[in-house]
Amino acid sequence: MPVRPELMEILACPKCKQPVKLSDEGDYILCDACRLRYPIRDDIPVMLIDEAESS
Template identity: 40%
Template sequence: MTLSPDLLAILACPEDKGPLYYVQDEDLLYNPRLTRAYRIHDDIPVMLVEEADTLDDDEHRRLVSLIESSGIEPTFER
């Protein structure tokens, strides 16, 4: 199941309040500015900073490449 467009339109990183990228195939919302991934469990985004995964450089580059090649848009524009 995918997250609804209405929900995505209001989701922001709880730490820097910026937009996220919804990587549906990996069930996560990604903040490339902080290299932080917020997991989605049972179709519910877990938007707690202390529950987020901070990614290493290789995983960050992989996700950014995936986002760019898939044309994934941010949840909102600043």
């Protein structure tokens, strides 16, 4: 089950507080402002800075 649109509307990057978007593949949450991607594990976004990867 992908991340629900209602959740995407309220999610923000924990580092820069800017809006985020879902990757085309649906396996990451992307922040264009600070160029980080947050993984989605078991349909749950892991919005921890320590878990983010540079994109």
